[in-house]
Amino acid sequence: MQYNMRVIEIKNQEQARKELPKIKCDPGGAAIMSNKAVYKTIKVENVLSKASLILKQTFLSKGGEASVSRGAADFSDQYTDVLLSGSLKHFKQCIPQLKVQPWGLKKLAEELEAVIAASENFPQRTYKLGQHRLSITPEKTLVMGILNFTPDSFSDGGKFNNIDAALKHAEQMIKEGADIIDIGAESTRPYGSEKISAEEELDRLMPVLEKVLTISSVPVSIDTYKGSVAREALKAGAHMINDIWGLQFDPEMAKVVAEYNVPVVIMHNQEGTAYQRDIMSHILEFLRYSIEIGEAAGISADNFIVDPGIGFGKSPSDNLVVLARLDELTSLGCPVLLGTSRKRFIGDILNALPSERVEGTGATVALGITKGANIVRVHDVQAIARITRITDAIINAKYQ
Incomplete structure (x- = not known):
């Protein structure tokens, strides 16, 4: 072909400003054309x-x-x-x-x-969390390591359900590249989990949280949807909250997060898997309502992190649709957390047990990063941290 044509993708003005000089466009013209490109x-x-x-x-x-x-x-x-x-x-x-x-x-x-x-505008954030500093930037996807302190976790079957094992696992995840440790004391898997009281959750959580805080060189997040649990954890020194019901289960949760001025992950969730309309429309509407609840309680706009809730209130095919269209969540202007680690839909596709799903998880993580994920919540920290580093390097090289 005489002209060596190709289709290129320019998603924003910053990318346009990098592409136009490559054809030696006049600087004045480039400033005008960046809007048009x-x-x-x-x-x-x-x-x-x-x-x-x-x-x-x-x-x-x-x-x-x-x-x-x-x-x-x-x-x-x-x-x-x-x-x-x-x-x-x-x-x-x-x-x-x-x-x-x-x-x-x-x-x-x-x-x-x-x-x-x-x-x-990439949703850049810098959080001062106690003695820790957590930055969300275009250069690095953050890895949130999962520490399940429960007897009925779907992914590890209670493998870390004693304090010594939990501490060793937290230390190992940090060594392998975890930027955040997320502790859950109640199994919240969408199928077959058993709800527990706030008192029982705190009885499980507080001893391990207190120990992890003494050894952790990274911020510690608490996976809970109960305001009273969040309050005690934050009072003890936890740094952020991960709410699988997006501030919509317990009216106290938004007040607690606002009081302690910490980041909060708001996840989409629902009972059942029936949707009356387009699933992404539903998820965006849900998350916008969660943000409204939070802002009304006094949560700073910079403290919201959104999560589409892969596996929660979604069929296996729904999960694939959400992953394929994950970039639609960037319209909210918040960092995006993606939690696909070892989930059932990966096992369905690969015919693999939870412990055999690291490659499938890695595929979803790499794709998710290309579609706007800023934080990935995972069990297999070392493998996924390596995948994020390679994916980040490729993305950041695209418009050099």
Whole structure:
């Protein structure tokens, strides 16, 4: 072929600014073109049909595209979803005009701005957690090592359910590259776990937590959905909370997290696996509600970390869909935690026992990082830490 053509992917302005000089584009031209080189398609749900027509006309007038339902055009549908497509320049031109329009378009424009900002800016965070410093940066995916202090863990069968074994395992995970240790004293596996009281959970948790805190050179997270457990753990010196119900199970949880001003992982969860609509739409709506609960309680926006809840309230095929579309979560503007380690859907695909799922876990981790995961929660720390280092190196080399 004479021209050696290829399709390249430019996701944001920073990448455009690195690509344009490669063709020796004039610096002034590159500054202008960086807006035009980034193309986005954004789905907007539940727009009033009469508002959607103004939205569509605004985008068409600037050279962008907008798709609405057939029912929106003849007003047989009161509401419609909208697909907006265009360069970053088109969006930036349309947003000011939409802000002066009626029927909810001002709020829509503000949310468009927020989603675009989230997609353009990596969610960098630096947390000062006691004597520890934890940084989320584009250069490094963080590894959260799992310490199950339970008799009925699906993955290790209570292998570390005594203090000496738990301490040795925590030390080993840190040596192997864990950036965070996540301690769980109640099995929360989606199938067959037994719920326990807060008192029993604390009886299990506190002795091992106190010991781990004395030897850990990395922050310690507590895997609990109970506010009273979180309070006692944070009072003892724990550094962050990992809530599998995203602040929606116990009303006290958000208040506790706000009081101690710590990072909190908010995970999507539900009873059963039935969904009334698109699963990613449901997950994003759930997590946005969790963020609203947290902000109302006083949690800082920088303290939210989101988790799609792989394996929780999802069928095996649902899990694959969520992994394939994980990048949609970046619209929330929060760091993304991915927890796929040794989970059942991997075993179903590979016909493998939990202890035999490290390769499958590694595949999900590598893919997840390419789609925006910033933290991975895993059992097999050494193997997965090596996978994250290679994946990070490849991603960071892409636009050099």
